Amino acid sequence: MPLAPGKANIPLLAEVSKAELEPLILASVLLSLITVYLAAKLGGELCARINLPPVLGELVGGVLVGVSALHLIVFPEGAASESESLLIKLVELTAGLNPSAALAVFQGESEVISVLAELGVIILLFEIGLESDLKELIRVGPQAAVVAIIGVVAPFSAGTAGLIALFNVPTVPAVFAGAALTATSIGITAKVLAELQKLSSEEGQIIIGAAVLDDVLGIIVLAVVASLAKTGEIEIANVIYLVVGAAVFLVGAIFVGRLLSPFFVTLVDHLKTRGQVIVSSLVFAFLLAYIAATIQLEAILGAFAAGLILAETSKRKELEEQISPISDILVPVFFVSVGARTDISVLNPMDPSNRAGLIIASFLVIVAIIGKIVTGYAIIGQPGINRLAVGIGMIPRGEVGLVFAGVGSASGVLSESLEAAIIVMVILTTFLAPPFLRLIFSDDPSQASGEPALDKSDSVESSPEASS
């Protein structure tokens, strides 16, 4: 459909106003995707050259085009109005978008990019599941559970107690900030591990298992503190519902999925039209993601479970090859969006209003890092593993941490400085963990205490490391 030109407006289909905007929303989405890909590649390539994980570059590229700097990719919750989106201004200039229609086009474009980002992290977790080994994951399950539980308890208790004792923060906001310290961004950690080719290592599988459990724990913690902030009480029934639901879903999906997967393979083998493997697999993944979403879990958990199940079928290799380009074009939308939504102006110490927040933030960052690093040392009976790597893998809070900050902000329990401190903690843990993780994994553990290994070659082997 041609774009509605400025002066010779052509009405399309029955509902004119809506249909007229369609081509303009499409044009804005095209421009957004171009921006996202350029930002992702620019950042990713720079990071790859200075020996940092490319995903960090995608996050930084997102910051560059987002609400903190260029204002090309902004979302309604971050921008006061459509006039703050430079991209929409560009569409107004080049495609004859009428300023009166700009708000509707901005909302439509943001909606589509948000959903593409969500689909991106769903595809990413599906791919991570596909590259994981269910048997190995079950084998390291007890270790992963220890890591996940200590990684929730340690930062939560230290953070809450510290805020009350050192900063005289009232109990409810202190509990909230402590809860925000418990999250782990499975997306960022998994992506870095995949880039380092460490997903299938023992440390990698412990981190993935713990991050998945942490995701479930995070949802429960969030529900608890949100109801605490709202009513002052904890709804026990809701917590039990969430715990039981998560357990039944994860165990049930994998159990039933493994039973049914031979039928799935037979069905796929009988299909004759193009794309039978990838389309059938995505129907399965989207279905589990939908079910996970409906029982108040996260959609990505369903996608991960689907990947795990299909990894055990004979279609694994073919599927890995076909999901790869889809992941290449959707996953950057997610990481660039996370970066674009992050307002780094709270990090500026020149702004006096930031200082109170920054002091609390320093405390939170220290607790956030130490509280996760100790988890690796809590693992019992695995003499050969790199304990520091496991702990560092759990550090990034990423988008999950931003959700905590958002919920706290919306419920009104957080003071401005405490909210800023949480955001600073999320930014620093998210951006610092990838380079540390790369450093610790490219380091030979036998020399880890002595010399840094910054000059290691680019291709990190996934061979198991023996500690001295």
Next chain:
Amino acid sequence: MPLAPGKANIPLLAEVSKAELEPLILASVLLSLITVYLAAKLGGELCARINLPPVLGELVGGVLVGVSALHLIVFPEGAASESESLLIKLVELTAGLNPSAALAVFQGESEVISVLAELGVIILLFEIGLESDLKELIRVGPQAAVVAIIGVVAPFSAGTAGLIALFNVPTVPAVFAGAALTATSIGITAKVLAELQKLSSEEGQIIIGAAVLDDVLGIIVLAVVASLAKTGEIEIANVIYLVVGAAVFLVGAIFVGRLLSPFFVTLVDHLKTRGQVIVSSLVFAFLLAYIAATIQLEAILGAFAAGLILAETSKRKELEEQISPISDILVPVFFVSVGARTDISVLNPMDPSNRAGLIIASFLVIVAIIGKIVTGYAIIGQPGINRLAVGIGMIPRGEVGLVFAGVGSASGVLSESLEAAIIVMVILTTFLAPPFLRLIFSDDPSQASGEPALDKSDSVESSPEASS
């Protein structure tokens, strides 16, 4: 993010009402995609088994889940309200969507699916460009131009004159209906040709070239009749602008693109991160699509030009492999959406209000088919080609025809029966052309007049056919 539960609503991020809906819109999109893929595969596989082109099955599958039948995939312009979307009802039932938020979720979901469908046809045309041969296309250019021009002039003049003479239709609506007869759906034709492995045949390249030109002519015709319907006059300046813009864009994009493509290949070879070929190529394709859209052409023309240019580089094979799964998951969204938007209730002769329209429709369908079939016989100096195949390849009106009907409906010049007649013509040409095209191509031309070849094997070779 967990779904906002019915009773314990958790507000997320600053703008609560909007952010709360995000997970529900994502859930609706997931359910829509599952529905789209199931409909596409069900229809496609059935058609593949009865020797019809799978894309016809995707269209029919779309009709099944769309506004004509199950109401799972409906769009705001087709449904009176969100309560007509069975899919939204399903989300209300399973994911705790509050009926008061249903309209916003429905609009968000429709927006995303519409844009995914548009991205699907952009990817399809990029893929078609990639599989086309620019030199061959230039070589058959004169033939394609003859086919395109006659394919516009013949149905337009016969249709307009016939409506005035036989049905006493006033001039302006008759001109409008005649104009609707000129369109060709490049998407449907190209997809059928690709499925038959006939894209690179001489007939295939003539059809593709003519369909591209027809798309440009269609935009011009639409602009002319729309301004005629609006003001009673033809804006010459706008027509000249469109003609010059189209010519400059197509020639310029291909010329400049061929000059710059060596730099593109060098750049891609220097990139180190994942997905360098596919992401860089899509940036290029989306950029040309955006430019095409801004100068009032169609975005798909830009994507086609990008495919043509990249087909001449050394990256062609790698790119074809990587675009394939992306195409597999996005293109069905387009065809199922086209089917879902089509209201086939106008075809029901039992409904007395349809009869006047059906009589006019019979006339339009005959003109629509004959007006395009003659184009093949107008080609001069190509003794070996299958002229009937070229003509039949130009028959489907598809989504382009629906745009004409929509513009006419919105401008108020069409009577109800004439509008219904145009829609019937679009439906029949769209759904009849694929099986005819398959029949005529799987037929050996030397026996074409004698015996039908329904029992031919499934894999049609793309070897050139010699006429007897």
